[in-house]
Amino acid sequence: xxxIADDLTGALDTAIKFSQRGAHTVAIDxxxxxxxxxxxxxxxxxxxxxxxxxxMEGEKAYRIVHSLVRCALEHGVGCIYKKTDSVLRGNIxxxxxxxxxxxxxxxxxxxxxxxxxxxxxxxxIMKVAGIPLAQTSFAQDPFEPITSSDTRDLFLHSPLxxxxxxxxxxxxxxxxxxxxxxxxxxxxxxxxxAQNLYKAGCRVFCGCAGFAEALSRLLFCGHVMPGRLxxxxxxVVCGSVNPVSKRQLEVLEKGGVPRVRLTEGxxxxxxxxxxxxxxxxxxxxxxDLETEGLVILDxxxxxxxxxxxxxxSACKVSRALASIVHSCIDRGEFTVFxxxxxxxxxxxxxxxxxxxxxxxxxxxxxxxxxxxxxGRRMTLLSKSGGFGSDDLxxxxxNDKENEYQEVKL
Numbered sequence: 122x123x124x125i126a127d128d129l130t131g132a133l134d135t136a137i138k139f140s141q142r143g144a145h146t147v148a149i150d151x152x153x154x155x156x157x158x159x160x161x162x163x164x165x166x167x168x169x170x171x172x173x174x175x176x177m178e179g180e181k182a183y184r185i186v187h188s189l190v191r192c193a194l195e196h197g198v199g200c201i202y203k204k205t206d207s208v209l210r211g212n213i214x215x216x217x218x219x220x221x222x223x224x225x226x227x228x229x230x231x232x233x234x235x236x237x238x239x240x241x242x243x244x245x246i247m248k249v250a251g252i253p254l255a256q257t258s259f260a261q262d263p264f265e266p267i268t269s270s271d272t273r274d275l276f277l278h279s280p281l282x283x284x285x286x287x288x289x290x291x292x293x294x295x296x297x298x299x300x301x302x303x304x305x306x307x308x309x310x311x312x313x314x315a316q317n318l319y320k321a322g323c324r325v326f327c328g329c330a331g332f333a334e335a336l337s338r339l340l341f342c343g344h345v346m347p348g349r350l351x352x353x354x355x356x357v358v359c360g361s362v363n364p365v366s367k368r369q370l371e372v373l374e375k376g377g378v379p380r381v382r383l384t385e386g387x388x389x390x391x392x393x394x395x396x397x398x399x400x401x402x403x404x405x406x407x408x409d410l411e412t413e414g415l416v417i418l419d420x421x422x423x424x425x426x427x428x429x430x431x432x433x434s435a436c437k438v439s440r441a442l443a444s445i446v447h448s449c450i451d452r453g454e455f456t457v458f459x460x461x462x463x464x465x466x467x468x469x470x471x472x473x474x475x476x477x478x479x480x481x482x483x484x485x486x487x488x489x490x491x492x493x494x495x496g497r498r499m500t501l502l503s504k505s506g507g508f509g510s511d512d513l514x515x516x517x518x519n520d521k522e523n524e525y526q527e528v529k530l
Contacts, residue, residue, distance in 0.1 A: 122139070122144075122166065122167045122168075122198065122199070122200040122201070122202060122340070123157075123161075123167075123168050123169075123170065123189070123190075123193040123198050123200075123201055123202070124136060124167065124168070124169040124170065124202045124204055124333070125170050125172060125186055125189055125190070125201070125202070125203050125204065125216075125220075126169065126170065126171055126172065126204035127171075127172055127173070127174045127175040127182070127204070127205070127206065127211045127212065127216065128171060128173065128175045128206075128211075128462030128463070128466070128505075129148075129150065129171040129173070129462045129465040129466045129469065129503070130459075130461070130462035130465055130488075130503050130504060130505040131171070131204050131206065131329075131330070131462060131505065132148045132149075132169040132170060132171040132204065133148050133169070133465075133477060133479050133488045133490060133503050134330045134482075134486050134488050134503075134504075134505065135169060135202070135204045135329070135330045135333045136148045136167060136169035136479045136488075137479040137480075137481070137482045137488045137490075138330060138333045138334045138336075138337040138482075139166070139167040139333070139337045139340075139341055140167070140478075140479045140480065140481075141479075141480075141481055141482055142337050142338070142341040142342070143341055144166040144167045144337075144341045145164070145165050145166045145167070146165060146166065146167040146168075146169065146478070146479055147160055147163075147165050147167075147168055147169070147476050147477070147478060148169040148170075148171065148476065148477040148478075148479055148490070149168065149169070149170055149171070149476050149477070150170075150171045150173065150466065150469060150470075150474055151170045151171070151172065151189065152172060152173070152185050153185070153188055153189070154188055154189065154191070154192035157170060157189055157192050157193070158192065158196065160476070161192075161193070161196045161198065162196075166341075169204075169479075170189060171466065172185050172186060172189065173466060174186070174211070174212055174216065175206070175210065175211040175212070175462070176211075176264065176265075176432055177212065179212045179214075179215035180215070182211075182212040182215050182216055182219075183212075183215045183216065183218060183219040184219070185219075186203070186215075186216045186219035186220060186223070187219040187222060187223045188223075190219065190220055190223035190224055191223045194223070194224065199324060200324050200325075200326075200340070201220065201224060201324070201325045201326070202326050202327070202328075202333060202336065203216060203217060203220045203229075203325075203326070203327040203328075204328070204329060204330070204333065205217075205231075205233060205327060205328060205329055206329065207233070207235045207238065207240050207329040207330065207331070207505075207508075208240065208247070208249065208254060208257075208259045208267065208507065209233065209247060209254065209267065209272065209275060210259075210262065210264075210265045210267070211265070213275050214275050214276050214278070214279040214281065215279075217229050217231065217281065217300055217327055218279060218280065218281055220325060220327065221281065221299060221300075221325075224325045226323075226324075226325045227293075228292075228293050228298055228299055228300065228301055229281075229299065229300045229301070229325060229326075229327050230301055230303060230314075230318050230323055230325075230326055230327065231272075231283075231300050231301065231302045231303065231327040231328060232302075232303045232305055232311060232314055232326070232327070232328040232331075232332040232335075233247065233272060233302065233305075233327075233328055233329055233332075234247075234303075234304070234305030234306070234310075234311065234328075234329075234331055234332070235329050235330060235331030235332075236305060236306060236307050236308050236310070236311065236331060237308060237331060237334070237485045238331070238485060238486060238508050239251075240329075240331070241304075241305060241306045242272060242285075242302070242303070242304045242305050242306075243287075243304055243306060244285070244287060244304065245271055245272050245273055245285030245302055245304070246270050246271055246272070247270050247271075247272055248270070253270035254267050254269075254270040255267050255268055255269055255270045256270070258363070258364050258365070258507070259507065261364075262363075263362055263435075264432055264435065272285060272302045273285055273302060276300060281299040281300050282296075282298050282299045282300070283298060283299065283300040283301075283302060284297070284298040284300075284301055284302070285301070285302040285303075285304070286301060286302070286303060286304065287303075287304040289303060289304075289310065289313050289314040289317050290317050291303075292318075292321050300327075305331070305332070308331075308334070308335070311331055311332050311334070311335035312335040312338055312339070314332070314335065315332065315335040315336050315338070315339045316339060319336075319339060319340075330486070351456060351483070351489065351500065351502070352454075352455070352456050352500050353414050353415070353455075353456065354410040354411070354413075354414040354415060354416070354455045354456070355410075355414070355415050355416075355455060355456040355457075355458055355502075355518065356406065356410060356416050356418060356446065356449065356455055356456070356457050356458065357370070357373065357378075357415070357416070357417045357418070357458045357460070357514065358418045358419070358442055358446055358457060358458065358459050358460065358464060358468075359417070359418070359419040359459075359460040359461060359464070359506075360419070360420070360435070360438055360439045360442050360459075360460070360461040360463055360464030360467075361460050361461035361464070361505075361506025361507070362435070362506070363506035363507040365506065365507050365508060365509060365511075366460050366461070366506040366507070368511045369460075369509065369511055369512075369513055369514045369515075370417055370419060370514075371511075372511050372512050372514070372515045373415075373417055373514060373515055373518075374417065376515055376519075378413070378415050378416065378417055379409040379413055379415075379416050379417065380416075380417040380419070381402060381405060381406055381409070381416060381417065381418050381419075382418075382419055382420060382421050383402075383418075383419075383420040383421065383438075383441060383442070383445075384420075384421050385420070385421060387399075387420075387441070388420045388421075388437065388438045388441050388442075389434060389437050389438070389441075391437075393441060394441055394444040394445060394448075399445065399448075400448075402445065403445060403448045403449055403452070406418060406445070406449055407449060407452055407453060410449075410453065410455055411453075415518060418442060418445065418446070419442075420438050420441075420442065435463060436463065436467075439461070439463045439464045439466070439467040440467050440471075442464055442467070442468075443464065443467035443468040443470070443471040444471060446468055446471070447468070447471040447472065450472075450494070450499070451495075454497070454499075456499075456500045456501070456502060457499070457500075457501050457502070458501075458502040458503075458504075458514075459501065459502070459503050459504075460503075460504055460505075460506055461505065461506045462505055462506075465501075465503050469492070472492065472494045473494070475492045475493060475494060476492070477490045477491075477492050477501070478490055478491045478492070483502070483517060484509075484513065484517055486504050486505065486508055486509070487502060487503070487504045487513075487517065488502065488503050488504070489501070489502055490502075490503065
């Protein structure tokens with residue numbers, strides 16, 4: 122199986138659904154066939170690809186996805202999963218069009234619900250905790266504000282004919298639809314849908330990690346493996362601007378966790394990471410890791426208020442955070458907990474575009490992975506920015522049943 126995701130946390134939180142059921146799985150960063158082929162030839166059962174197309178122009182995203190799908194099929198891959206954002210951001214219509222064109226599938230089944238995170242689809246309407254998506258905080262996203270809760274509106278300007286249905290047995294015939302958006306309220310809804318589609322001969326699917334969980338139950342029958350020990354100390358790095366992430370960090374800080382924050386000037390200054398001041402900041406982080414065992418690194422920069430491109434500024438912030446983390450990694454061993462897909466990608470680019478081995482899911486959407494860097498194995502935790510209760514991270518790092526393994530700096 123090949124999974125194609127538009128950001129790195131998405132590639133990981135989908136890959137882990139298969140990895141934890143025993144599938145030999147790897148997550149990679151790839152924009153073309155030449156980067157995918159080596160992993161297809163190494164015998165992995167599941168290769169999860171981050172295309173980093175979330176914020177690209179639609180036509181470019183189409184070309185990248187089309188190339189990867191054709192490559193996978195030409196190498197005998199039996200199943201393709203196009204992973205989409207669980208709150209419908211990104212170039213979804215372009216990438217589904219690429220999936221359909223490259224695979225020549227009669228239609229694309231699209232199951233965007235993620236019931237485990239309270240993201241459901243009812244009569245084609247995406248809801249978060251029962252609230253229509255366009256009425257949630259995602260309507261204030263600084264990069265891609267959500268304007269409609271209707272999943273069919275994704276295809277208003279697409280040549281694809283999309284329909285939605287609450288009937289998990291519906292299979293279009295005679296060109297009734299190019300894309301069928303299926304409702305989903307519960308995990309069992311998703312599993313029954315996966316069964317029905319697979320029995321009908323579908324081998325190309327689209328959805329978020331919620332539907333991937335259903336497919337993993339169907340295709341890989343192994344029991345879900347238990348979580349692994351999480352080595353301490355831990356550096357929590359957040360580049361996400363989502364209000365949910367901000368509240369989660371505030372809970373940690375109120376609980377006494379040291380918080381190191383880059384100012385707007387520091388985060389956006391090109392030469393800051395090579396400055397003496399940045400070196401002093403790294404000293405502070407390493408000192409707090411040794412004495413406290415848990416540290417937050419984020420930024421005070423208000424991306425939405427910065428002059429110029431918000432996306433360009435966000436990339437600068439992600440690169441600055443990643444550079445600082447890299448400097449810390451060079452000085453000691455610790456777990457890195459990254460919040461936000463762009464920050465995760467920037468960190469892996471800093472480390473040399475290493476492949477990621479997803480190992481276990483500590484909580485829904487929080488993935489523990491291993492990467493190899495400079496001859497040693499590092500532990501990474503990752504989550505996307507916009508989900509979870511305010512105390513999600515606090516509860517995870519303070520869970521008395523989770524036997525943290527202490528590592529001497």
